[in-house]
Amino acid sequence: MTSQPEAGHSRHPTFKQYVVVAIILFxxxxxxxVIIFPDYKLGPATVPTLIILSMxxxxxxxxxxxxxxxxxxxxxxIFLSGLALGTVVTFSLLFLFSSVGATPQPRDYARDNAVPYxxxxxxxxxxxxxxxxxxxxxxxxxSAPEPTTGDGGPGDTALLAMGQEIFTGxxxxxxxxxxxxxxxxxVGPDLTHIGTDASGRxxxxxxxxxxxxxxxxxxxxxxEGVDRAIAGLMLTALTANLSDQQVxxxxxxxxxxx
Amino acid sequence: xxxxxxxHHAEEEYxxxxxxxxxxxxxxxxSSDCLFFGALIATYMVYRGQSVVGPYxxxxxxxxxxxxxxxxxxxxxxAMVQALAATNANNQRGIQIWLLVTAFMxxxxxxxxxxxxxxxxxxxxxxxxxxxxxxxxxxxxxxGAHVTLGIVWLLGxxxxxxxGRLGPRTALDVxxxxxxxxxxxxxxIIIFTLLYLIGGFDTGPAAIGGPAPxxxxxLV
Numbered sequence: 095m096t097s098q099p100e101a102g103h104s105r106h107p108t109f110k111q112y113v114v115v116a117i118i119l120f121x122x123x124x125x126x127x128v129i130i131f132p133d134y135k136l137g138p139a140t141v142p143t144l145i146i147l148s149m150x151x152x153x154x155x156x157x158x159x160x161x162x163x164x165x166x167x168x169x170x171x172i173f174l175s176g177l178a179l180g181t182v183v184t185f186s187l188l189f190l191f192s193s194v195g196a197t198p199q200p201r202d203y204a205r206d207n208a209v210p211y212x213x214x215x216x217x218x219x220x221x222x223x224x225x226x227x228x229x230x231x232x233x234x235x236x237s238a239p240e241p242t243t244g245d246g247g248p249g250d251t252a253l254l255a256m257g258q259e260i261f262t263g264x265x266x267x268x269x270x271x272x273x274x275x276x277x278x279x280x281v282g283p284d285l286t287h288i289g290t291d292a293s294g295r296x297x298x299x300x301x302x303x304x305x306x307x308x309x310x311x312x313x314x315x316x317x318e319g320v321d322r323a324i325a326g327l328m329l330t331a332l333t334a335n336l337s338d339q340q341v342x343x344x345x346x347x348x349x350x351x352x
Numbered sequence: 353x354x355x356x357x358x359x360h361h362a363e364e365e366y367x368x369x370x371x372x373x374x375x376x377x378x379x380x381x382x383s384s385d386c387l388f389f390g391a392l393i394a395t396y397m398v399y400r401g402q403s404v405v406g407p408y409x410x411x412x413x414x415x416x417x418x419x420x421x422x423x424x425x426x427x428x429x430x431a432m433v434q435a436l437a438a439t440n441a442n443n444q445r446g447i448q449i450w451l452l453v454t455a456f457m458x459x460x461x462x463x464x465x466x467x468x469x470x471x472x473x474x475x476x477x478x479x480x481x482x483x484x485x486x487x488x489x490x491x492x493x494x495x496g497a498h499v500t501l502g503i504v505w506l507l508g509x510x511x512x513x514x515x516g517r518l519g520p521r522t523a524l525d526v527x528x529x530x531x532x533x534x535x536x537x538x539x540x541i542i543i544f545t546l547l548y549l550i551g552g553f554d555t556g557p558a559a560i561g562g563p564a565p566x567x568x569x570x571l572v
Binding site: 106107109112113115116119120123126127129130131134141144145147148151152155156159160166168169172173175176177179180181183184187188191193196197198199200201203204205207208209210211212 | 369370371375376379380382383384385386387389390391393394395397398400401402403404405406407408411415416419422423426427429430432433434436437440530531534535537538541542544545549550551552553554556557
């Protein structure tokens, strides 16, 4: 087995050089981190800067750690030709799919079908403040699908009728929610039996209060079993304009669904 | 493996390129591996921002933690060159220690990755959840597989070193392993920049702009 190094045609860097190289790599990585955390500090120049810095790191490693600088040039050409080919393939694909750019460009399908992400239905640790500069604010308002419960005493019939009218008509609830025999929405949770289910969803909260809260502030509690993908779809905009009386009507109507 | 008497002749071994075949082969392999990772990176980039359900990168990518594991991997590359230097200097103790240190740091890196994958799973991101999950796990998973293979290789070398079989005459064994190890490092440099530093802030398509999703529009 040949050992090129001792054969004399390639020399290795000294210990000192290796240490210097290590320090350079460390510093660059630290700089990269500082540039982007907690948010982009260089504006539009951030992404190009990051790419250049990583290319410097890449070159430093292959020329010193992998000692291409000290080895016969043929090895460098072999590696660079593969690297160039890989790069060309990568960029060809990106151009083919028009995906070149610092920020992702969602295509029509994604734009039309994307659902905002609500973490387990609650605002936990991730404050949305960490967003990078170029992202537009947050999407409107996602409300969790409404969970439902009911223990309810039967409300007065007028209220109940009004509730049903809102639910099936102007309120728009029926576009998403199913109540067997009344509506057949496919998106939201099935409310056929919420009158029964609602009590005890949150201990200590009456079915009535729970439903009211779920209509007014759908994100407050997402029922178990509700697909995370649709949690967040119920817009508070839908219910924000309802009067307290109208919400009462809805609640009575829902409580009647057993 | 190089054994005793063959070594001196081997140094004058004739090859048409004037380069050692094993070393040449490793470079050709690494060159082709660029295409492999290039394809996976391209796939990730093409599907960037196309996931229709969360979690999206901004929801779960933890940049500080990954920066630490990146430092660890960089350190391991330094340990690797020290292992090679010790081999050339026939410093038996040094060879063993630096090989172990390199493998150990690789193990720490993999542990970070296992922790990360597990955290992502807990947050609801699986390889089948969305395009982000599919492309992310495929790319970083294959990188992790490379690192794992490297660790096995290093431990194998350590085992050989313990038998006293590594030294200046067999330095190429260590050097070739080092080439592979550094390559894994540079692939991570690219992944770290693209998927974490740049892509780690990606939100879902709905938040990126444009008209409100049709579904939501139809509700109001």
